[in-house]
Amino acid sequence: MNSNFSLVFDFVLEQVGTEYLFEGLYILNLIFSIIAFKLGFARKLPMIKTIVVYIMLAIGVFVLTIFSSVMQMPITESLVVISLVLGIYRLRLHKERTRKRNE
Template sequence: MDTFQFLVFDYILNTYGVENVFWIFYGLNLVLSIIAYKLGFARKLPLVKSIVVYILLLVGVYIITIFSTVMRMPSVESLIVINLVLAIYRTRLHFQRKAKNRNTSNV
């Protein structure tokens, strides 16, 4: 079970070494968190609120990366699963809305 749980961590550690593992994980966590935020929240925010959200994401992801690298918690793997689930949900929602609009326009 340990090999599956830390699949991304072990791959990055073996490929890039220990020197830059924190910043690689910070980048991965940040990108995956931004994608999850975009997929999870459909409402558009004003510019100032969006900037505040992204600044808080930068700080929060830094803390998550500490847990991910020092304590070896599977945050990257969890974010990948979260993004997959949200992408499936948004795709199904899109097709349902498209079918509903098509049915209401035909009536």
């Protein structure tokens, strides 16, 4: 292993090799970006606007994957942390709202 901070990069490299490295990181980045979007920033949008948002998200994740795979920056790890923090925030918000309704 290298002394870089990209643990997911090293894991994907060991599992799939260099042949599908970019595709594997792209899929992981896209999944975690969608999770972060849904947990933190998504509002109820009409279907056409939702499709446009996801297309733009897929294009943006392509750029992020270039940083993640070529420059070996910890983009995927950052998306994992973002998704965890937003998930914890939404869970606590949900518990707080149900507690207030029950009072």
